Amino acid sequence: MLHVVAEIAGRPSNSVIRTLAERYNAESRRCIAQAMEAVEDAQGLQAAYSQLLDLYYEIVMATPVMRDIWSGMQADKQLLQLELEESRVAGEMLAQAMLRVYPQSDELKVRQSAFLIWHLGEATMRLAVTCTPEEGRALVEAFKRMSLREVMEPACRDI
Numbered sequence: 001m002l003h004v005v006a007e008i009a010g011r012p013s014n015s016v017i018r019t020l021a022e023r024y025n026a027e028s029r030r031c032i033a034q035a036m037e038a039v040e041d042a043q044g045l046q047a048a049y050s051q052l053l054d055l056y057y058e059i060v061m062a063t064p065v066m067r068d069i070w071s072g073m074q075a076d077k078q079l080l081q082l083e084l085e086e087s088r089v090a091g092e093m094l095a096q097a098m099l100r101v102y103p104q105s106d107e108l109k110v111r112q113s114a115f116l117i118w119h120l121g122e123a124t125m126r127l128a129v130t131c132t133p134e135e136g137r138a139l140v141e142a143f144k145r146m147s148l149r150e151v152m153e154p155a156c157r158d159i
Contacts, residue, residue, distance in 0.1 A: 017072035018079060024069065025086045031055070032090050039097040042152065049094070049151055050144060053121065057140045060125050061133070070126055087122060091115035094151070102154050109155035117147045 035048040060066050073079040095114035099105060124143040128136035 014072065014076045014079060017069055017076070018082065020065070020069050021073060021079065021082060024066065025082075028056075028086070029089060029093075032093050036093040036097040039100060042101050045097055045101045046148065046152060048097070049148065053140060053144050056121075056125060057128060057137070060129055061136070067126075067129055083122070084119070087119040088115055091118035094118060098151060098154050104156055105154040106157045113150050113154065117150060121147065 032052060035052050039045045039048050073083050091114040092111065094117065095111045098110050098114060099107060102110075121143060124139060128139045130136075131139065
């Protein structure tokens, strides 16, 4: 589908994919920032994180072109770097919220965990949309349960 759009636009398909991905990423970043900046306590952190996962899955299911964007990004090393950078940015927003709620946590470990959680969340969404809706939702819920354990009990500093 995106290669047809690229042909019509007279642009390389990776250029079209980059443009679409950047627009999507900017909106995603805004949404994540809004949710994470509002976090003041553990209950707020759990709610914000869970709601973001649910919202993201709903958006992905309702926007099939996102699957084409993901596929295109996976096939291009420069676009893959764009995806990796977005995981870092979103992971950092999660880490900042976690560190506000759990200031006694090991900052480096929290930042590493948050980056990994966010990147694995992206991979979970890609997997979930390839499955039946029921199985996809179950995979998202399983990821949410697993990742919430780390989000809600981050590594403490060594004393």
